[in-house]
Amino acid sequence: MRKIDTRRFVRATRSTPREINRQIILNLVREHQPLSRADLARRMDIGRGMVTSLVDELLAEEAIYEGATVDAPRGRRPKMLYVRTRDRLVIGVDVRFSHTYIMLADFSGTPVALERFDTITEPMALVSELATRVSRLLQSHQGAGVCEGIGLVVPGMTDQRTGRVLFAPQLAWRDVPLREALSEATGLSVHIENAPIACALAQMWLAQRGSEVPTDFVYVTVSDGVGAGIVVNGEVVRGATQTAGEFGHVPLAIDGPPCLCGATGCLEAYTSNLATLSRYLGQPLSATGTRKLLQESGLTIVDVIARARAGEDRARQAIQETARYLGIGLATIINALNPAKLFVGGEIAAAWSDIEPVIREAITARALTSTGAATPIIPDPASDHPRLRGAAALVAAPTFAAPRLA
């Protein structure tokens, strides 16, 4: 039951039913392929004639293609339909503090090529570096298909309307018109998004076939910061001023340790990689001190996880404690939003078998309902490059999204 926004609505036109049904067909094929025209007619409770007409349109646009005819128990054999993903390419870019990753992938998120280089902090220098790498990548994979756009994931808040990075503390960016600059430099359409939302979009649009994708879920990223991509009613939650999802700053203890945000006792101050590392080192978390210490020692969260898995007690303990606090944070999300699923991304997901019991215990202790306590928690290991998949999803998703209406 949605309220119509009387200031910015989209009225229906003569072609509206066609647009809607066309998109339904596209999504049905995408998620249940292979599907014949007759299958579609049955699923949609619509005449086969109508399906033929809509499918012809999708075939003409090369959004889908016709595969082989398959066997049927009796009657004429159906010609199966599939979405075209293989030769529709996307560039995914993941800008992080130290390195920037750039991936060429197809429309299903399957990687074709992957590169990495040291992040250039100056935005316009980064843009021109990206532009040369993009054109080089596309040059060397010319036969593989046509590139339909660039998805760019940044560690900070973005504004969808203007395509600007509002604030990215790690890179010291403020109000950078990144979309426009990269679009101009490459001639491709560019989509930018912050990391947690991009990861959520990857789950929503690029999930493995067969895995149920719910319309209500939260993707929690644990890395230098702790953030969340929230999906409600099949739509991402951006908030009134594009800053929703900062779950890292729910308090666990209002008089707790200082957080880098200036407040005290935030979830992030207990569970970010920096927090886990400083716990491991037996040092209090501080904005400048911890970073410096880590640079000197060269220690990273990946090392601590490795040591924990190798059986080092101090590392195990540091990580288990992080897991306990993380569980409390997840319980908060469960109580607040009651998602059908939770995804946990970040380096710590690599230690899932170690931390899962602890997380589950913490959730059970604080979840209000038994169904809430049973919410599936799914790790999304960093080795799968979730942010790059998210970048790819940014380009692919608009093709499949429901038309905006009313």
Added chain:
Amino acid sequence: MRKIDTRRFVRATRSTPREINRQIILNLVREHQPLSRADLARRMDIGRGMVTSLVDELLAEEAIYEGATVDAPRGRRPKMLYVRTRDRLVIGVDVRFSHTYIMLADFSGTPVALERFDTITEPMALVSELATRVSRLLQSHQGAGVCEGIGLVVPGMTDQRTGRVLFAPQLAWRDVPLREALSEATGLSVHIENAPIACALAQMWLAQRGSEVPTDFVYVTVSDGVGAGIVVNGEVVRGATQTAGEFGHVPLAIDGPPCLCGATGCLEAYTSNLATLSRYLGQPLSATGTRKLLQESGLTIVDVIARARAGEDRARQAIQETARYLGIGLATIINALNPAKLFVGGEIAAAWSDIEPVIREAITARALTSTGAATPIIPDPASDHPRLRGAAALVAAPTFAAPRLA
């Protein structure tokens, strides 16, 4: 950018554009009345002929009516259109721990009659009492219009699909088929909802004319418990198993005072009326003890608020402290969901001028962004009967909601 749910979608038909545009017109008239047909044509970028046809349909259904022709600077004078609310009646019911309120109101939420009686805890006895009162109310206001349904607000979780109360701790209800029972007893369509969501719906659908109603906001109720009605993208958030909105159990201090939910340090354990009262009394909050103490002393939160306003120091302090913790809780919501507005309902809203500065200060200390810190916080005093308005909204809203599509 919404994802189409390929298991339960609504396909478009020939009449879809008409349904959409009809509903847009209805909402435009509702929010910007008076409006002429020509105004609608301009706002919707549509031909006046089309408007005439759609308006005729709405007039025939008596959803809107034609008012007087008004003056215009030149040309033919327009006939203004208005939504019909005055003689469309609704019954609103608010079931609370001690009393149950029943209101006869019109479609805009304006009360016609209001009654109160001691809550009957046995569900079926309550239903039959309600049924006799409903029929008596409608009998004595026969000339006022036709009753289009009953909205029932309960202090607990509800399931929209089945119309059952899943769990209402205050009444010790579990899985009560309330909608079916009351509908059968009265012959009217019944809508049930939990209190915070109903209050949010009241703000969304029955806001005073002129006040901007955002599509993203949160209504926080502070009473025996602390809950929230969350609205995102113009739609209420119910969650995967209908239990979203339990913001009362975000932790403020994981080792804090015990909460009635079994966990410790929940927001509710700091800010519920019970928490404020026990703070005032200098007693620790406990499930049985506090309730008993209050029953013996006869003290209520209203008394404490009155004493605080009268200048009693201890009362002031108890309430200010509640306000501080509430502010931290609101900051959490702001960081997590970035709503355009926050509403605060419950008895404590009556002391708004006293608590607002404290709340604002706490928010500023913990909000991540300056725009977040500036989120408008709007008190919704209990004297306006927000839950009853919410009950009315339950009946009125479906008439105005956007058609479900794709």
Added chain:
DNA sequence: CGAAATTTGTTTTGTATCGAAACAAATTCC
């Protein structure tokens, strides 16, 4: 083996309705 049955996909046909344009009504300006 061949006609009937079954199922898929295309084409045709009828009809509702969107969108444009013409028209009618009501009023002001010159």
Added chain:
DNA sequence: GGAATTTGTTTCGATACAAAACAAATTTCG
């Protein structure tokens, strides 16, 4: 008093949904 302006209704044609007929491909069964 006629031109201009604005509102609201009516008319009309093109489009596209929906239903039905048709064509194609294959199995079943007499």
